[in-house]
Amino acid sequence: MAISLDGLSSGLDTTALITTLMQAEAQPQTLLKAQVTSTTAEIAALQGLNTKLASLADLATSTAKKGALDLYAATSSSTALTATAAAGASAGELQVVVSALAQRQVGVSAAMATWPSPSTLTIVGHDGTPVEISPASSSLDDVVSAINAAGAGVTATKVASGTDASGTKLYRLQLSSTTTGAASSFTVYQGSAADVAAGTAVDVLAAPGSAIIKTAQDAKLTLWAGSSAEQEITSSSNTFTDLLPGVSVSVTATSTDPITVAVGRDVQQVSAVASKLVDALNQVFSTITSQSAVATTTAADGTTSVTAGVFSGDTTVRDINDKVINAASAPIDGHSPSEYGISITSSGTLTFDADKFAAALAADPATVNAALQTIASRVADVATTASDKYVGTLTGKITGDQSQVTRLNQQVADWDIRLASRKATLEKTYSSMEVTLSNLKAQQANLTSQLAALTTSTESS
Known part of the structure; x- marks a missing residue:
């Protein structure tokens, strides 16, 4: 590490001098960094365009598929x-x-305070399959919980039904099938599945005081x-x-x-497809236009500077733009898309006249559908060729630029090492100069002192 003897003997601001020299030495690296910045900005812009082109390709491809407009x-x-x-x-x-x-079956039991003994009950569905349910107790709450948890296709609800002569609260159970249709019918029996098979179980919804409120039907x-x-x-x-x-x-x-x-x-649905395709096309055109625009700025001192957009002069992007416009606006069997409400403007964008498109579609749906699918097919081909993630022209350009940024960053890093070495050399050189000058000044002072002494000695003699 060089020792700084800034201006010790020379009186020079060697630190500032070295800084100035290093700025000159670093000019090639500064240019490399500027190139990294501009190329990185271009990559971001290209990726944004590529995303829009890929979306356009997907939309156009789906629109061009056989039957896509049979709406x-x-x-x-x-x-x-x-x-x-x-x-x-x-x-x-x-x-x-x-x-x-269609309706579900709904039935209500007779009024009761608790479920009668035996507490076991069986639900038999339309297909004759029995589901035996054993509540935790004869409590109506336990019976309701057991029915609802059984998965028998029936739900139960306890409904207040007044009191009996002794003042005891009574309730009815409302039993409903979980689905509609004739096949949702069910029968609820008091008793086990074996009792049902033996014919000894009581049909709860056929007992006195009970009723079928709704029958299951299709x-x-x-x-x-x-x-x-x-x-x-x-x-x-x-x-x-x-x-x-x-x-x-x-x-x-x-x-x-x-x-x-x-x-x-459905004219509206087909019009919506056409409008969506035009919107996707305009998003591509808008991206290219905005990234190609030239910006003029004026500094505080009144000087102006002009900055070109990242796509300015980019032949790849310009070629893609031209091909997409041509795909969208070229005639179909001698007829311009403008006849169907899809027109190109002087600024290079498209407009969609929904009324004109609807009128043309109503007059000749086969021709208009075929024209729209032809446009979509051409656009899909161009957009896919540009944005394909493996062989797309725009994808290839992005990959090339990314490789260039990698190489440039490596060159910048190499320059960091080179400049650090150069700065160390300059610091060593100027430090050595200061030491040499200091030594010379010391020798000069010593010689001056010796000469003065000799002169005094001669005069004394």
Whole structure:
């Protein structure tokens, strides 16, 4: 380690001198650091663009798939029935009458203070399978808990039912099936499963004072009512799945007059797909434009400086931008996308006219769907070629820039070692100079003293 003798003999500010010299020596490293900063900023911008291109590729690919635009909506002529169209639906119409709604079985027991002996009870489902339940006691609370924990497809609730002649509180058990439909019916017996099999168990809901409040039943639809083809279909719930291909209906009330279920092409859904594709395209264009913009700033002293965006002059990005624009705006079978409401502006972005698109779709759905899928297919090809995580052109550029930053950082680190060595050399050199000058000054003082002594001696003689 060099010892600092800053200006000891020379009077020079050697520390400042060395600092100035080192700044000059470090210019190549400073340029390298600036290049690291600019390349890192470019990588971040490229990654942002790549993400948007990858999203665009996914959206365009899904839009271009066969059947992706076969979107239909179902309507009902009555609030008693709601129709929903899903994948696989097609245009059509059907008239139905809601003959019955699905419901669960609900029954109440006779009024009681405690469960009668024996406390064991058995629930027999629609399929005849018995579930034997043994409550902890004859307490109605224990009976309710045991039924609810048994998994027999039945729930129990204790309901207050006044008092008897002696003032004892009475309760009824309300027993309900957990599901709807005819198959949710059940019978509750007082007694074991063996008693049920032997015919000696008591039917709780058939005993005096008890009642079936609701019977378990399926929902029923009558198709082509009044015709020779009249047919009834049932469902354990109030929903009929695939009544028509891809169309399900849910009923909330019975009807006497036929209800029309109609299925037609959903213009709004198809328009939404087209609008979403245009939005995704504009996000790509907007990113490129903002990162290519030139910024002008004015300093306090009035001088101005111009800074180019990270994409300015980037031929790879410009080529991608041109290809995406061409894919989105080029004619389809001699027809411009603007005929379908997708137009390119003077600024290089797209606009979507929903009304124009809807009108074109209503007039010729096959042609408009085919045109939209052609645009989507072309865009998907371009966006995928650019953003593919293995062989994408933009991906390759990002990888190349990342490798360059790694090399530049290594060069910066090498310069740290080189500059540290150079600074040590300068400090040693200037320290040696100060020591040499100090020694020379000491010799000069000594010689001056000796000469003065000789002169005095000569004069005395």
